[in-house]
Amino acid sequence: MHAQTRSCSRGSPVLRDNVAFAEETSVYGGAEVELTFDELGPDTGTTSYLSGYLEFERRHFYAGIWGQVANDEALSELDVYLGYRNKTAAGLSYDFGYTRYIYPNDGGDCCGELTVSLGVPIGDKLTATLDLAYDPAGSLGNAYVEVAYQASEKFGLSANYGVCEIEDAPSEQEWDSGVTYSLTDETAVDLVITTDPIMSTATSG
Numbered sequence: 001m002h003a004q005t006r007s008c009s010r011g012s013p014v015l016r017d018n019v020a021f022a023e024e025t026s027v028y029g030g031a032e033v034e035l036t037f038d039e040l041g042p043d044t045g046t047t048s049y050l051s052g053y054l055e056f057e058r059r060h061f062y063a064g065i066w067g068q069v070a071n072d073e074a075l076s077e078l079d080v081y082l083g084y085r086n087k088t089a090a091g092l093s094y095d096f097g098y099t100r101y102i103y104p105n106d107g108g109d110c111c112g113e114l115t116v117s118l119g120v121p122i123g124d125k126l127t128a129t130l131d132l133a134y135d136p137a138g139s140l141g142n143a144y145v146e147v148a149y150q151a152s153e154k155f156g157l158s159a160n161y162g163v164c165e166i167e168d169a170p171s172e173q174e175w176d177s178g179v180t181y182s183l184t185d186e187t188a189v190d191l192v193i194t195t196d197p198i199m200s201t202a203t204s205g
Helices: none
Strands: 017-020 025-037 046-058 061-070 077-087 093-103 108-122 126-135 140-150 155-166 169-182 188-194 199-204
Antiparallel strands (some): 025 199, 108 126, 169 188
């Protein structure tokens, strides 16, 4: 599923539905509605987003497209991505990919990033994840560490810390923490507090 964006701020994960084809081919899709408060600075008000994605996977190789429409047209985005993901017998998950970022109303084809994601289960309910991304053209990178705790079937908690390199500017450090409540197996509501701080709610399915 799609999880990484060019922005230094990480979005809420999108839950996915899947349909299995013959010979281990699957298709995934999901959608999300998100509201953010003072995302662009103090007293800047509410920004709303509608996003969705479609992804195909076969024998751990995947390719997909993710799109976002915002009430601020400059923030609308289209990502095209591909990669390989798998998991070891010990439970270590790994994902190697490439994503191309397109901003239709703000310069078009922006840039691309090589991505690596590693996830390690810690017991039955705790998971630690490391996400790395690098833009070869701009020589810019970012790194994020996430710890997620599944308190129950319905409630989950998470915390993230990241460092993001900015062109011609000092690197940015940021964090966020949040809680997720699953309405069904395919739909959830998130409440996230971020560095600025920013609060956002999202419904995905």
